[in-house]
Amino acid sequence: MDFSHSPRTQDYLKRIRAFMQTHIAPVEAQHLRDIANRTYSADWTQWTVLPEVEALKIQAREAGLWNLFLPDAELGAGLSNVEYAPLAEEMGKSFLAPEIFNCNAPDTGNMEVLWKYGTPAQKEHWLKPLLAGEIRSAFCMTEPDVASSDATNMRATAIVDGDEIVINGKKWWSTGIGHPHCKIAIFMGLTDAQASRHAQHSMVLVPLDTKGVTIKRMLPVFGEYDPPSGHGEVWFENVRVPKTNLLLGPGKGFQIAQGRLGPGRIHHCMRCLGAAERALQLMIERGLDRIAFGKPLVNLGGNRERIADLRIAIDQARLLTLYAAWKIDKAGGMAALTEISAIKVSAPNVLQQVVDAAIQMHGAGGLSYDFPLTALYAHARTLRLADGPDEVHRGLIAKMELAKYAAPRAKPKESAA
């Protein structure tokens, strides 16, 4: 078993690290100060992009550090999941880096869907500008009125009417919809309630300037609005788009979701582990610098053991995530269902555990905006819900595990009596 990175990964890693240190870190420090100083308000219509971020995107693109997530060698970097995973981890150490390298959710997932399932016209119209970083996108699945961890519950409708699709319903937690450059949403809606359970829903491309699309508000996470992307509540009222905006066809929503299963979760989890590394570093630096009861904080109580346990937890989660990535590369997402769900539980929980310990080591300062720890905590807590809550993934792992014992039933043992 060879644990070393491929030469391509090593080369990209080196360049990403240098770019992040030199260019992104100073801009990010300013961005965090702006958020702390409330330069942004809850009113997303007033949000603007950071000119420094837009300038860095151009620089990143020119440096060839662009669309690295896409396994297409012409449109992206052509990396496998195992090769891209360490790059996602590195980007996860920063709040801004994923977007600057055009590798941020939900755009990456939406681009993958278009790349894999889009018609030539859909690709020309939407994939091209997304890959160029000219526009941004949102994914509208979750609804306020139904338990959305069960995706078959979706009640908002996407009904075929002649040459058009008519869309009605409410969505919320649509990440990225507040971004001034967000132009397109992938909407998941009910098309045929009589069809089999996984053939009822469709995915439709809905330009945000279509009549009947209204962003009602942005939802805060622990009081923060995540500007300039945001998480919006969006109402769709008799929205009509051409039938050609359907992705793959009516009732194919779950087929698409299944087809792109895996890579997005690898990205999320590796970014989580990058964030966990950042939190652990902050914790150790603080613990070495500050003295109480005559000793550096790291040498007090169980702090050394705590640090060791966090190192073990991060490394375990990374190995599991890389194993899941390897399985997807070898045999596809369906062959790695258990591992994909396992990392989706493991990585955000590890991040939450590390950030919590880092906050504790920082004392009261850890809860302030002087350190990025509250933002990292919000990120961890979010990821335990977004893209399927922990319990749903645990349920799937248990189902797969129990299925191993289902058939054939062993003969009852003869009584010893």
Ligand SMILES: Cc1cc2nc3c(=O)[nH]c(=O)nc-3n(C[C@H](O)[C@H](O)[C@H](O)COP(=O)(O)OP(=O)(O)OC[C@H]3O[C@@H](n4cnc5c(N)ncnc54)[C@H](O)[C@@H]3O)c2cc1C
């Ligand atoms: C910051 C953020 C960003 C998001 N971005 C997006 C986005 O871009 N697009 C989008 O469509 N959605 C997005 N979401 C929504 C997210 O995917 C949903 O919140 C998630 O799928 C859960 O759905 P729900 O909130 O309706 O919870 P519910 O379905 O109401 O579930 C509530 C709770 O019930 C319990 N539960 C549910 N199922 C089970 C089970 N099988 N076993 C045991 N317990 C269970 C769990 O504890 C769960 O947390 C985002 C969420 C957040 C917080």
